[in-house]
Amino acid sequence: QVQLEESGGDSVQAGGSLRLSCAVSGYTYYYVAWFRQAPGKKREGVATFFRGNAKTGYADSVKDRFIISRDNAKNTYYLQMSDLKYEDTAMYYCAASGSIEWAGLLEDNYHYWGLGTQVTVSS
Numbered sequence: 001q002v003q004l005e006e007s008g009g010d011s012v013q014a015g016g017s018l019r020l021s022c023a024v025s026g027y028t029y030y031y032v033a034w035f036r037q038a039p040g041k042k043r044e045g046v047a048t049f050f051r052g053n054a055k056t057g058y059a060d061s062v063k064d065r066f067i068i069s070r071d072n073a074k075n076t077y078y079l080q081m082s083d084l085k086y087e088d089t090a091m092y093y094c095a096a097s098g099s100i101e102w103a104g105l106l107e108d109n110y111h112y113w114g115l116g117t118q119v120t121v122s123s
Contacts (some may be wrong), residue, residue, distance in 0.1 A: 002026035002112040009117030011074045012084055020079040020117060022094030029096040031103040032077045033110060034068060036090035036119075043093070045105025049077060052100075059105060062088075084123040091116040 008020040024032060033048035039089050047068035048057045067080040077094065095110035103109035 001030045002096045004032075004096060004100070004114035005110060006114045006117040008039045008091065009119050011120040011122065014084060014086055014121055014123045016121075017080070017082045017086050018084065018119060020081070020094075020119070022077040022079075024077065024094075024096060026096075026112075029098055030100045031097040031110070032068075032070070032107060033095050033097070033103065033105065034066075034077075034079045035093045035095055035105075035107060035110075036088075037093070037116075038087075038090040041090075045107065046092070046099055047079060048103060048105055050102075055099050057104060062115055064090060066114065079120070084119075084121045086121050089116050089119060089121045 003025045005023045033045040037043040049068045065083045067076045093115040093116045096112040097103040098111045
């Protein structure tokens with residue numbers, strides 16, 4: 001079983017930065033990703049990280065602004081968000097995939113989920 005716990009959500013001004021953390025416990029997972037869901041919208045994938053070779057993937061909407069990374073010693077994954085925009089406002093979820101197949105940013109490919117942390121960007 002894999003458990004994930006997010007933290008770091010906050011209210012920030014547009015143009016600001018924020019770092020989200022995802023503490024992961026358990027062993028059988030291959031990908032960790034960040035998803036987000038704004039009110040009235042579908043949940044969307046933001047960034048993913050493959051444990052095997054640290055390969056990453058990003059949604060076009062956050063490329064060059066967000067960075068996903070890992071602290072192996074702490075078993076914690078981060079989402080560094082820069083140049084935040086109003087449209088980045090959402091509940092951010094951390095998720096893990098138990099399959100070694102490329103999980104990408106498809107919600108159905110992730111089997112374990114955290115409860116989320118809220119990010120609010122004011123313009």
